[in-house]
Amino acid sequence: MAVVDVHRFAESITCHAWSPDHSMFAFCPNNNEVHIYKSSQDHWEMLHVLEKHDQIVSGIDWSSKSNKIVTVSHDRNSYVWSLEGGEWVPTLVILRLNRAALCVQWSPKENKFAVGSGAKTVCICYYEQENNWWVSKLIRKRHESSVTNVAWHPNNVLLATTSTDGKCRVFSTFIKGVDTKDSKAGSPAESKFGEQILQLDLSYSWAFGVKWSPNGFYNTLSHFLRICNLCIGHSSMIYFVDDVGPSPLAQSVAFRDLPLRDVLFISEKMVIGVGYDSNPMIFAADDTGIWSFIKYIGEKKAESSSASYSSQFSEAFTKFYGVHDNCINSIVSLSKAGSPKVMRFSTSVRLDGKIAIWDLGNMQEEIGHQF
């Protein structure tokens, strides 16, 4: 088993985030508060309770370099919390939304963060030094429905979004004064804020998780970047998009079981998906670049990699070990900053209030050489 630690923190957990050194961890117990716990020896103790929102906190992200926490909530607001003298001090960020905020992520350089909302908009917030506050710029066009997930490209300018209208879009979030025009970054010189670079009509049903692969840059000379981007649809399909640019190539993998809610790139060629099956799934690309489903992480007996249509169905029905009892709704990487591969990650489940920490270190032979 790859599970290292399972802990039940509350009745229900909406979202979670880890501190930069992975010793502390913040989550929302399905109410308007954010609890921060610290791990000491064998147990977890509650350190702080951040209480400022009026409704459920739907997204938390903890920046690794500047140690700030950003929280967004169904009350259409967002707070950026900084640790001053042992206390977390909130700064309100006026997002100018008229619907709930659903997800948030710090950009790689941590000078911006993106918020997806039910108002069919994405807010990009950046810090204005002169006025000492966070300003929000909205991307209002294009989305036809709620934005469920956002993901920053490593170049700090491109943002991928998924929405309940079934599409995945990539926007440019270039902000004058915040992003420097760096021609080496490969982004097109004429990109302006909110310009949609690409729209991927992949799925007919709601789309959930989206992530970029770790190597955002391959070829800095080409006009558009070569990256692998993946997003998942509610119809038990996962889409891998290569070469995001004028002519993206998408591969869709239809898999046997219930849909996924969130995904994480473990390395350039391997992805872990979590969702309604309460058991993380591994997908990997072989040498020719074709992705396929490999196995579940918590499988009792060894599975051959052609896990196509054998009688895995009956095993999936018998609760294999019960780490998570319910739909896993988020997966967060716990790797050390700068390491190219993710060896540890944590998953949180809404309805059973558990957080599980998984370690892939001892699974290398089982997963195979792709890892």
Next chain:
Amino acid sequence: MAGAGGFVEADNAEAIIARIETKSSKIESLLKQYKPVEALKTALEGSPPKTLDERCKSANWIVVHRALMAIKDIEGMLNALDVEYYDILMKYLYRGLSTGDRPTCDQCLKIHEKLTDRAGLGCILRCLTDTINTV
């Protein structure tokens, strides 16, 4: 959205129905030769999921239904069928179940059980969430 690229307009529907007629006669002959599996494969191939025209869909359904009811050996049939056809077959099974007709539903339920064994819940989900390519 009707008439956009990929969707067939009304006048092409006649062409599709003509194709379905030829398919149907081929299937009749296959059934006479006691090859129900081949018949089903032929029926599922070239199902026109992208038409909006109800007549095409109904015409294709009649053909698929004929082949489905003739199947006796379900395991054998699923063994012979390619994996890509599982999703389409599942959609037709649900269409069969919605008819409420006793023998059709009996047959569809039997096939459904075996197909879910093989294809998993994901297949059912794709069938339910796909509102564009309906049969």
